[in-house]
Amino acid sequence: MRPGIRPQEHWRSKRFRYMLEVLRCANCGTVNATRRSVCRRCRSTSLVRERLPERARLLAFTEVKSATDVHDEMAPYLVGLLEFEDGTRIVAQLTDADYEELRPGMEMEMVVRKIAQDGESGVIVYGFKFRPVVS
Amino acid sequence: MRTVYLAGVGYTKVSEHWDRSLTELAAEAALAAVRDAGVERVDAIYFANAAAEITSHQMGISAIVSEELGLSGVPSVRVECGEASGMAALFQAHAAVSSGLAEVALVVGAEKLSDLMPEEFNTVFSMTLPYETMGFAGVTPTAIAALLYRVYMERYEVPQEFVAQFPALMHRNAKGVPHAQFPFEVKLEDVLSSPPVAPPLRRLECTAPCDGAAAVVLVSEESVGGARSGTVTKLAGVSLRTDYASPFDREDPLHLSSVALSVEEALLRSGIDRDELDVLELHDSFSIMAPLVLESAGFSPKGRSGLELKEGRFELGGELPINTFGGLKARGHPFGASALYQVAELHLQLTGRAGKNQLDRAKSGMAVSTTGFGALSGAAVLIGGDSA
Numbered sequence: 001m002r003p004g005i006r007p008q009e010h011w012r013s014k015r016f017r018y019m020l021e022v023l024r025c026a027n028c029g030t031v032n033a034t035r036r037s038v039c040r041r042c043r044s045t046s047l048v049r050e051r052l053p054e055r056a057r058l059l060a061f062t063e064v065k066s067a068t069d070v071h072d073e074m075a076p077y078l079v080g081l082l083e084f085e086d087g088t089r090i091v092a093q094l095t096d097a098d099y100e101e102l103r104p105g106m107e108m109e110m111v112v113r114k115i116a117q118d119g120e121s122g123v124i125v126y127g128f129k130f131r132p133v134v135s
Numbered sequence: 136m137r138t139v140y141l142a143g144v145g146y147t148k149v150s151e152h153w154d155r156s157l158t159e160l161a162a163e164a165a166l167a168a169v170r171d172a173g174v175e176r177v178d179a180i181y182f183a184n185a186a187a188e189i190t191s192h193q194m195g196i197s198a199i200v201s202e203e204l205g206l207s208g209v210p211s212v213r214v215e216c217g218e219a220s221g222m223a224a225l226f227q228a229h230a231a232v233s234s235g236l237a238e239v240a241l242v243v244g245a246e247k248l249s250d251l252m253p254e255e256f257n258t259v260f261s262m263t264l265p266y267e268t269m270g271f272a273g274v275t276p277t278a279i280a281a282l283l284y285r286v287y288m289e290r291y292e293v294p295q296e297f298v299a300q301f302p303a304l305m306h307r308n309a310k311g312v313p314h315a316q317f318p319f320e321v322k323l324e325d326v327l328s329s330p331p332v333a334p335p336l337r338r339l340e341c342t343a344p345c346d347g348a349a350a351v352v353l354v355s356e357e358s359v360g361g362a363r364s365g366t367v368t369k370l371a372g373v374s375l376r377t378d379y380a381s382p383f384d385r386e387d388p389l390h391l392s393s394v395a396l397s398v399e400e401a402l403l404r405s406g407i408d409r410d411e412l413d414v415l416e417l418h419d420s421f422s423i424m425a426p427l428v429l430e431s432a433g434f435s436p437k438g439r440s441g442l443e444l445k446e447g448r449f450e451l452g453g454e455l456p457i458n459t460f461g462g463l464k465a466r467g468h469p470f471g472a473s474a475l476y477q478v479a480e481l482h483l484q485l486t487g488r489a490g491k492n493q494l495d496r497a498k499s500g501m502a503v504s505t506t507g508f509g510a511l512s513g514a515a516v517l518i519g520g521d522s523a
Binding site (some may be wrong): 003009010013016017033040059060061062063064065066067068069070071072074077079080081089090091092093099104115116125127128 | 189252253254255257258261265267268269270271272273274275277278279281282285286289330331332333334335336379381383384388
């Protein structure tokens with residue numbers, strides 16, 4: 001048995017994966033994942049949809065050499081820790097750059113790219129990745 | 136609450152057991168623990184396991200475990216809390232015995248990871264991370280470990296060998312241990328020259344897929360008289376805590392608050408201080424996890440555990456020996472069973488049965504287990520000797 005990709009699961013999560021949409025707590029300002037009932041920090045129910053900025057700063061990065069069954073075809077790939085202006089952090093794949101070109105502190109921008117494929121004729125999942133901003 | 140005692144332990148070698156199933160391994164460890172405890176009855180079974188649905192095509196597996204033990208009829212519950220399943224099962228069993236619901240509880244953890252192909256193992260391991268925000272994107276535990284590693288080295292300005300020497304210590308301790316997956320030495324140079332899996336993280340800073348099972352028998356103070364004397368320790372305190380699943384959603388990614396809180400609470404419940412502990416079994420699923428656990432739990436100042444290791448503090452002869460049979464790195468990390476290996480090994484130390492790895496005058500010890508990178512953590516304190 002392999003879990004593979006569930007199209008319904010991906011469809012439910014599309015606002016986060018295509019647009020970086022999150023729920024910000026109107027009470028305490030904490031960023032929550034999409035589709036939550038209460039704020040994870042203060043349990044307020046006043047959660048407001050918000051899109052995270054499309055630019056973020058690269059804090060740290062690595063290269064994944066060996067991946068899960070639906071990502072393995074794309075390995076090796078880059079993964080980075082990014083921080084938005086408000087301090088929110090996210091872990092995402094990086095693209096359009098080689099490992100050697102990356103530097104901590106670089107400004108990065110969000111793009112939507114292929115994330116995974118479930119078998120030869122299977123579902124393709126798209127989602128956000130980040131690439132260096134070319135000035 | 137009644138005092139709870141640990142009366143017996145059992146375990147298999149951690150290995151690739153091609154010829155044995157998940158429940159066969161569980162039965163071997165569980166029957167050994169029951170024999171070791173010398174108990175005549177079992178009132179409840181807690182089966183710790185992370186991935187039976189995927190590795191063994193099985194739901195409702197706790198009933199199959201009770202059947203393989205010849206204990207059909209006894210209540211049996213499977214506990215799934217990822218890599219910390221064993222600690223969570225111990226927490227439940229302690230509650231059952233201390234409350235009076237059970238006189239004798241059997242806690243057995245088992246995992247069967249060697250049947251998986253490498254990318255399937257990565258898939259299962261990645262399930263310890265939040266899928267909706269990380270797993271879907273191919274973010275793996277190795278990637279998270281690598282990012283934490285970078286943040287750690289940068290913040291505390293320590294070289295990689297301060298972190299990479301932890302696996303070398305684990306292998307020193309595992310050398311010649313019959314139940315260890317890798318019972319041989321691996322030098323720091325070997326760790327640093329092994330292939331990168333997610334730089335700076337190297338192959339020999341990670342655990343490897345394996346199979347294994349470990350079990351402990353808990354008994355109430357009323358029933359402890361039936362157990363053989365000299366082989367009993369007191370399970371003085373157990374605690375379990377949770378946190379946000381992604382370390383980078385926390386205020387400080389390098390502080391594992393679920394570790395800090397569960398360690399603090401387990402000590403409080405045990406009535407002993409941190410510096411009274413003679414031995415510590417900690418969760419080193421990746422090299423970087425050992426310093427993060429030590430520093431989050433207050434055993435080392437932030438950024439200093441690598442220096443303390445270098446100075447000998449955590450060696451078998453040091454002030455606070457850690458992972459005395461090799462820890463997750465070298466004894467092995469069969470997810471659901473790992474915490475029960477930790478607890479069983481503490482019990483061996485405190486009852487003078489640790490063989491060549493026996494510590495001098497070990498009276499109390501702690502096991503710290505976690506899943507993912509501190510999403511859920513637990514700690515257990517065992518007290519041996521006259522104080523038990």
